[in-house]
Amino acid sequence: MAARIEHLVTSGTFSLDGGTWDVDNNVWIVGDDAECVVIDAAHDAAAILAAVGDRALRAILLTHAHDDHIDAVAALQAATGAPAYLNDGDRMLWDAVxxxxxxxxxxxxxxxxxxxxxxxxxxxxPGHSPGAVCFYAPDLGTVFSGDTLFSGGPGATGRSYSDFPTIIRSITARLLTLPAETVVRTGHGDSTTVGQEAPSLDEWIARGH
Structure with a gap:
């Protein structure tokens, strides 16, 4: 059976630099009827476990380690034993949680x-955070962009460990080189496509933030 993409939205908070905000996060599940992976374990482990069902959860894949993307990892691991994967550049954010x-x-x-x-x-x-990654599934015509690219522009770079020129380089070199029809499944909000986002990048560069 071919792999498919499932989506749920979970709600909680994001905290960094002394502030806390209410947020809704996209959680993505890729797999078939037998096995799957979860991309970003946000807020609500019970909802994620319900979506996984009786399938084998092979891994928890993290686009980055802001607390709103990883705060359900421990509970998911306790229930399933699935390993958590994270780029080393975000270890300081992980360690805070x-x-x-x-x-x-x-x-x-x-x-x-x-x-x-x-x-x-x-x-x-990198850019939204030092260890940010995206997951590109060519067979599925999609890229899971975390908080690197949204519908409407780059992810935020106004807080600790983020950098605007770096995220622009990342988007230009790693995402806008994908086929224009590639669906961009984001960490928050609506999905978009590479082709929809490419024309607006020059405007963001001109703004410089």
């Missing part, structure tokens, strides 16, 4: 993760 235990594995540029007969290619896209 889980100081007693590190991620189980790293995520390197161009690493390939296989699930349910499909491939997820790791694209290093």
């Amino acid at each position: 889980y100081p007693e235990k590190g991620p189980d594995a790293g995520l390197d540029d161009d690493q390939v993760i296989r699930i349910a007969g499909t491939e997820l290619h790791v694209l290093r896209t």
Whole structure:
């Protein structure tokens, strides 16, 4: 059976630099009837576990380690034993949430993760955070962009560990080079496509933020 993409929205908070905000997060599940991976374990472990059902959860793949994207990891691991994968560049953000235990594995540029007969290619896209990555699934015509690229422009770069020129380089080199019809499934809000976002990038560069 071919891999498919499932989507749920979970709600909670995001905290950084002394502030806390209410947020809705996209959680993505890629797999078939037998096995799957979760991309970003946000807020509500019970809802994610219900969506996974009786399938084998092979991995929890993290686009980055802001607390709103990882705060359900521990509960998911307790229930399933699934390993958590994170790029080492975001270890300081992870440690702020889980100081007693590190991620189980790293995520390197161009690493390939296989699930349910499909491939997820790791694209290093620092900028929103130092260790941010996206997951490109060519067979599914989609890229899971985390908070690197949204419908309407780049992810935020106004807080600690983020950098606007870096995120622009990441988007230009790693995302806008994908086929224009590639669906961009984001960490928050609506999905978009590479082709829809490419024309607006020059405007963001001109604004410089």
